[in-house]
Amino acid sequence: MATLPSAIQRVASPWAPRALLRRLRNGDEIAHLVTLIFASFIVLLTCLIVYQLWINSLLSREQFGWHFLFTRIWDPVFEHFGALPFVYGTLVTSVLALVLAVPLGIGAAIFLAELAPPRISDSLAFVIDLLAAVPSVIYGLLGVFILVPILRTTVEPGLRSAFGFLPLFKGPAYGVGFLAGGVVLAIMIVPFIISVSREVLLAVPRDQREAALALGATHWESTWRVVVPFAKSGIMGSVFLALARALGETMAVTMVIGNDPKISSSLFAPGYTIAAVIANEFTEATGDLYLHALVELGLVLFLITFILNGLARLLILATTQRGAVPE
Amino acid sequence: MNIKTSIPELPKRSQREVSPDVPPRFTISKLNFYYGAKQALFDVSLEVATNHVTALIGPSGCGKSTFLRTLNRLQETLRHTRTEGEVLLDGQDIFTMDVVALRRRVGMVFQRPNPFPKSIYENVAYGLRINGWKGSLADAVEHSLRRAALWDEVKDQLHKSAYALSGGQQQRLCIARALAVDPEVLLLDEPCSALDPITTAKIEELLFQLKESCTIVIVTHNMQQAARTSDFTAFLLDGRLIEFNPTSQLFTTPADPRTEAYITGRFG
Amino acid sequence: MNLRVIWRKSLSIVMLSLTGACALLAVSLLLFILGYLAYHGGKDLSWNFFTKLPAPVGETGGGMANAIVGSAKLLLLASLFGVPVGFLGGVYLAEFGGRTFSFIVRYVTDLLNGVPSIVIGIFAYAVAVLPVHHFSTLAGGFALGVMMIPIAVRSTEEFLRGVPRSLREAAMALGASKWKTVATVVIPAAFRGILTGLLLDLARVAGETAPLLFTAFGNRFWSPGWNQPTASLPVMIYTYAIAPYDDWHRQAWAAGLVLLGLVLVANIGARLILVRGTSFQRT
Numbered sequence: 001m002a003t004l005p006s007a008i009q010r011v012a013s014p015w016a017p018r019a020l021l022r023r024l025r026n027g028d029e030i031a032h033l034v035t036l037i038f039a040s041f042i043v044l045l046t047c048l049i050v051y052q053l054w055i056n057s058l059l060s061r062e063q064f065g066w067h068f069l070f071t072r073i074w075d076p077v078f079e080h081f082g083a084l085p086f087v088y089g090t091l092v093t094s095v096l097a098l099v100l101a102v103p104l105g106i107g108a109a110i111f112l113a114e115l116a117p118p119r120i121s122d123s124l125a126f127v128i129d130l131l132a133a134v135p136s137v138i139y140g141l142l143g144v145f146i147l148v149p150i151l152r153t154t155v156e157p158g159l160r161s162a163f164g165f166l167p168l169f170k171g172p173a174y175g176v177g178f179l180a181g182g183v184v185l186a187i188m189i190v191p192f193i194i195s196v197s198r199e200v201l202l203a204v205p206r207d208q209r210e211a212a213l214a215l216g217a218t219h220w221e222s223t224w225r226v227v228v229p230f231a232k233s234g235i236m237g238s239v240f241l242a243l244a245r246a247l248g249e250t251m252a253v254t255m256v257i258g259n260d261p262k263i264s265s266s267l268f269a270p271g272y273t274i275a276a277v278i279a280n281e282f283t284e285a286t287g288d289l290y291l292h293a294l295v296e297l298g299l300v301l302f303l304i305t306f307i308l309n310g311l312a313r314l315l316i317l318a319t320t321q322r323g324a325v326p327e
Numbered sequence: 328m329n330i331k332t333s334i335p336e337l338p339k340r341s342q343r344e345v346s347p348d349v350p351p352r353f354t355i356s357k358l359n360f361y362y363g364a365k366q367a368l369f370d371v372s373l374e375v376a377t378n379h380v381t382a383l384i385g386p387s388g389c390g391k392s393t394f395l396r397t398l399n400r401l402q403e404t405l406r407h408t409r410t411e412g413e414v415l416l417d418g419q420d421i422f423t424m425d426v427v428a429l430r431r432r433v434g435m436v437f438q439r440p441n442p443f444p445k446s447i448y449e450n451v452a453y454g455l456r457i458n459g460w461k462g463s464l465a466d467a468v469e470h471s472l473r474r475a476a477l478w479d480e481v482k483d484q485l486h487k488s489a490y491a492l493s494g495g496q497q498q499r500l501c502i503a504r505a506l507a508v509d510p511e512v513l514l515l516d517e518p519c520s521a522l523d524p525i526t527t528a529k530i531e532e533l534l535f536q537l538k539e540s541c542t543i544v545i546v547t548h549n550m551q552q553a554a555r556t557s558d559f560t561a562f563l564l565d566g567r568l569i570e571f572n573p574t575s576q577l578f579t580t581p582a583d584p585r586t587e588a589y590i591t592g593r594f595g
Numbered sequence: 596m597n598l599r600v601i602w603r604k605s606l607s608i609v610m611l612s613l614t615g616a617c618a619l620l621a622v623s624l625l626l627f628i629l630g631y632l633a634y635h636g637g638k639d640l641s642w643n644f645f646t647k648l649p650a651p652v653g654e655t656g657g658g659m660a661n662a663i664v665g666s667a668k669l670l671l672l673a674s675l676f677g678v679p680v681g682f683l684g685g686v687y688l689a690e691f692g693g694r695t696f697s698f699i700v701r702y703v704t705d706l707l708n709g710v711p712s713i714v715i716g717i718f719a720y721a722v723a724v725l726p727v728h729h730f731s732t733l734a735g736g737f738a739l740g741v742m743m744i745p746i747a748v749r750s751t752e753e754f755l756r757g758v759p760r761s762l763r764e765a766a767m768a769l770g771a772s773k774w775k776t777v778a779t780v781v782i783p784a785a786f787r788g789i790l791t792g793l794l795l796d797l798a799r800v801a802g803e804t805a806p807l808l809f810t811a812f813g814n815r816f817w818s819p820g821w822n823q824p825t826a827s828l829p830v831m832i833y834t835y836a837i838a839p840y841d842d843w844h845r846q847a848w849a850a851g852l853v854l855l856g857l858v859l860v861a862n863i864g865a866r867l868i869l870v871r872g873t874s875f876q877r878t
Contacts, residue, residue: 031774035687039700042684042744046703049710052721107617115611116618124622126866131625133795133862134855135802137829141836141851142628145844190621220607241709248711250805251829255837275713275805282720282809298717302710309709313702401764431770441761444784454769457779501765508769 050302057296059289068296074261076281081293083300085261089178089271090301093253094246096182096267097189102239104186105193106228109235112194113201114223125198132191140255143184148175148256151183156268171266176258179267184252189242196241200234200319201227234319240312244305250275274301352377352512352542353398358412360393360402360566367393370412371568373561375512380534380543382557382574384550386589390566391546392438395514398544399433400426416512431458434505435514439521440497442489442504447481450489450500454508467507475503476533495526502533506541513537515545519552531556550590554578562586629855636852639845644853649815649826655842659850661817665732665825666801669811672736672821673743673800678793680740681747685789688748689755690777700748708745715741716806724810730824735811739800746799750792754785791865798861802854804829828854 060068060081071082108128112121152175163169204227212222228235258270259280274297285291353375360368368390375381383391396402400421403410414421421429431454442450451468460467468485472478477499481492489500498518505513515534519527534543534556547553553560554574561571562583570577570586581587643658650657684704688697719738724730758781766776782789811825813834818825828850835847 027775028773031777032687032691035683035691038680038683039687039692039696041680042707042748043700043703045741045744046707046710048722049707049714049718052718053714056717056721104617104620107614108621111611111614111618115614124618127622127625130859130862131621131628133798133802133858134625134628135804135829135858137802137804137832137836138628138632138851138855141832141847142631144836145848146631187624190624194618194621218603218607220610221603224610244709248709248713250711250713251833255833275711278713278717279805279808282717283812295717295721298714302714305709305711306706309706313705399768401768404764404767427770427772429770430768435764435768437761437765437768439761441759441765443762443765443780453766453779454771457766457769457771457775504765505769514768 053295053299053302057292057299060292060296063289064293068293069300072263074277076286076290079287079289081290083274083293083297085263086272086274086277086297087300088263089181089257090247090273090275092178092267092271093181093185093257093273094243096178097185097246098239098243100183100186101190101193101242105190105238105242106197106235108190108194109197109201110223110228112198114219114227121198125195128191128194132195136188136249136251137255139184139188140252143180143252143256147183148180151175151180155179160268167265168267171264171268173268174258174270176256177266177268177270178257178264180256180258181253181271181273182267184256185246185249188249188252189246192242192245193238196238196316197231197235200231200238200316203234203319204230231319233315237312237315237319240308240315244308244312247308248275248301248305250279254279274298349376349379351375352417353544354413354415354418355398356413358394358397358414359410360390360397361409361411362405363407367566368397369565369567371563371566373568373571375542375544376559377542378538378540379558380538380545380556381559381561382553383544383546383561383563384548384553384589385563385569387548389563391563392516393566394563395516395544395546396435398512398514399430399435401430401435431508432510433512433514434508434510436498436501436505436516436518438517440494440501442492442497442500445489446486447489447492447500448485451503451507454504458508460508471503471507472500474506474537475499476529477503495522495529498522498526498530499533502530506537510541512542512544515543517546517548519547519549527552550578562589564589629859632848632852632855636848636850639849640852641849644846644849648817649831650842652840657846659826659828659831659846661814662826662828662831662850663853665811665814665818666827666829668732668818668821668825669735669739669807669827670797670801672733673739674793674797676737676740677743677747677796677800681744681796682751682789682793684744684748685751686755686777686782688752690773690781704745704748707741708749711805712742712803713805713808716809719806719810729822730810730812732811732818732821732823732825735807735825735827736821738806738810739803742800742803742806743796746796747793750796751785751789754788754792755781757788758784787868791869794861794865794868798858798865801861802829802858804833808833 064071064081068081069083069087072084073080073082074085075081112124116124152173156173156175156179159169160173208226208230209222212226217225253273254276257273257276259272259276260270261272261277262269264271278294278297282294285294351374355374356372358368358371359366371394383394385391393402397410398414398421402408410422416424416429416432443453445453448468451471452464455464455467469478472481477496480496484491489497492500498521502518519530522530531552534545537543545553545556557574559571560574560577562569562577564585570581570583572582577586578590581590643656645658645663646660647656647658648661649659684700688700692700715738719734719741723734723737762780762784763776766780767773771779807827807830811827811830813830814824814826832847832850832854835843835850
């Protein structure tokens with residue numbers, strides 16, 4: 001057995017200058033560079049969005065400062081702009097949507113993840129995905145022509161006679177308004193809650209269920225007391241994602257909200273949301289200040305969804321990783 | 328076992344001895360390999376004889392695959408790894424050589440058949456295409472498939488998907504794919520571990536024919552396979568080369584007690 | 596004690612049935628939407644819808660030929676912009692990316708995915724409308740293209756990562772350089788999946804309305820070239836639905852049916868492509 005005496009230490013790192021040269025000749029560095037440029041472009045593009053929102057809202061930010069968010073007057077004629085009615089409308093419709101959609105969505109997710117046989121669960125999940133793919137303008141169309149008449153003639157009078165003592169359910173039934181916006185949003189976000197929650201629930205390790213069942217828990221108890229708490233933060237994540245979508249959703253809400261910048265305690269009253277006012281007034285904005293005020297609304301919307309999305313990602317990541325780590 | 332060899336100046340296997348005038352194809356000295364902080368190979372030095380079969384044996388995790396994959400520098404494509412030492416191919420340092428040229432000269436067959444999701448023909452032609460082959464593709468493909476003893480079975484279905492083949496056929500297709508670029512060395516990483524005995528026999532037979540024109544390094548955890556197919560055997564244990572000798576000698580009169588323990592089945 | 600067991604068991608059955616009811620409700624919603632649109636839109640869907648321009652305000656009849664062509668043009672532009680950026684960005688993440696920068700790109704991509712479409716509209720307005728002082732097909736295509744990027748990136752990355760390492764090694768062992776391996780083995784092996792992802796992506800932006808409102812704007816006539824405002828199906832549906840004319844409402848339903856049909860066909864088609872099997876063996 002013969003060996004050579006030399007034992008040159010060599011680090012075969014791809015970053016050694018010689019290696020770099022070689023890779024350049026093979027085209028590897030070029031491919032790396034090209035894809036890197038495109039990847040950086042995405043980051044740049046996102047920064048550019050923030051930058052454009054920032055500079056194009058300059059006038060409004062200088063004129064109104066923080067008062068912008070807390071003023072309830074929106075008067076394009078006298079160029080006085082306050083975002084409060086829109087912030088209020090956005091919050092009310094989104095919260096209403098969550099109240100309606102979260103129980104429905106989580107319930108359906110539990111059924112799909114815990115009860116339904118895998119094949120049925122998969123095909124139902126596919127149907128849910130299709131539901132999520134329906135364009136929002138279609139929901140708006142259905143909202144205008146089906147939901148609004150039903151609310152006006154049946155639901156709102158019914159609610160008023162049953163719960164009329166609450167300020168929420170007082171006032172004339174318009175059909176269009178916060179309630180219509182909330183219901184349409186609820187229908188639109190349910191698919192998201194279902195499909196994300198289902199994934200998170202499916203990621204809960206089997207032994208968690210088995211441990212509960214072995215202790216004599218009923219199927220429901222093992223699901224509600226063990227599986228759901230285990231997946232809690234992921235489900236929260238799905239709710240945050242849904243909320244972010246609800247806040248930013250434009251078309252369907254614009255079509256049923258009534259487009260009236262008022263703050264009313266009644267859910268039956270027409271209102272306005274941030275996204276809706278941008279959609280309606282952007283092309284009609286005559287003065288620079290008017291346009292800047294609308295862009296500032298966009299900036300507000302961007303920041304809210306930015307924060308919510310960030311939180312949602314973290315929560316979902318936390319749960320799926322917990323499920324992946326063997327105890 | 329009598330094995331014919333076409334190159335007269337090379338030692339006959341019956342001589343059961345390494346003749347000193349066999350030129351080494353690979354000369355490996357003081358090879359160290361690290362996965363992050365964990366060292367997987369410790370100062371491995373050996374020479375791979377030209378146009379012979381060299382087998383690497385040892386218990387799983389002993390570093391034999393790592394060693395093999397360092398020879399065509401595939402191992403360094405894994406993240407957080409580091410290689411130290413010297414590997415010469417025909418006297419040329421493989422770490423300063425163009426990696427593409429190196430891999431064209433040193434073919435490899437993997438543990439599990441891994442044909443590309445392309446037709447049989449395209450699988451074999453792949454290496455030729457990327458290396459800018461100027462001659463007739465069809466001829467080269469046929470030649471390689473014949474060398475891999477697969478031609479007769481697939482000649483009527485060359486344009487079918489490679490996945491339509493059986494596991495053994497797929498593995499021979501992978502051998503044909505590696506042979507198409509006419510490598511000087513063929514590295515085989517447990518090529519039969521996923522195959523049935525009959526196919527295994529076919530591939531072993533193939534090795535005898537291939538070594539007339541090709542230097543072969545085979546990793547196997549099957550000692551019978553090493554004994555049947557190889558001229559030289561290296562025994563690795565925990566990343567160290569314990570013994571490297573002509574196969575007949577290693578299996579009959581092992582120099583190291585640990586080798587003896589392994590080949591007699593006392594561990595691993 | 597016995598009573599308590601009965602109570603627990605009944606509770607279990609009731610609650611589990613309720614979850615089933617939730618799922619049923621969600622699923623029947625889709626069937627309802629489909630059924631209603633098919634019924635309502637189908638009545639008014641005629642050959643004219645696909646071939647005629649919108650009738651002048653006040654007259655009945657006409658179609659949405661210009662909106663269909665407009666949508667196609669917008670989607671073409673969106674793909675030309677969004678697909679290369681998203682695809683190559685995804686290739687970077689799956690094949691070339693280091694640790695830190697990849698994390699940043701992934702995170703930013705997720706954030707971009709969450710940006711409300713109306714905000715993308717404002718951005719496209721500021722970048723592509725404001726400097727030239729007029730609405731255009733180009734601006735609309737740009738807005739939709741930006742919306743395509745995040746999904747294109749993530750689905751490309753996901754499907755490339757699904758290609759087994761053994762295939763890459765086989766190519767590298769034959770002397771293929773990294774980029775050749777990626778271009779000739781990895782991408783072809785993941786092609787079907789990537790195509791599916793892009794198809795779904797396209798279907799998603801095909802229904803987007805908000806980013807088009809002040810980029811492509813709208814047009815009641817043909818929009819020649821790329822530099823003028825153009826009609827599109829989603830914006831037409833919106834305008835027609837909120838207008839006070841019955842005839843327009845009928846056309847909105849027909850357009851809704853066409854749009855939903857396209858989106859669903861794309862979704863189901865994509866699913867079928869994927870279900871027919873991945874194009875590599877899992878070993």
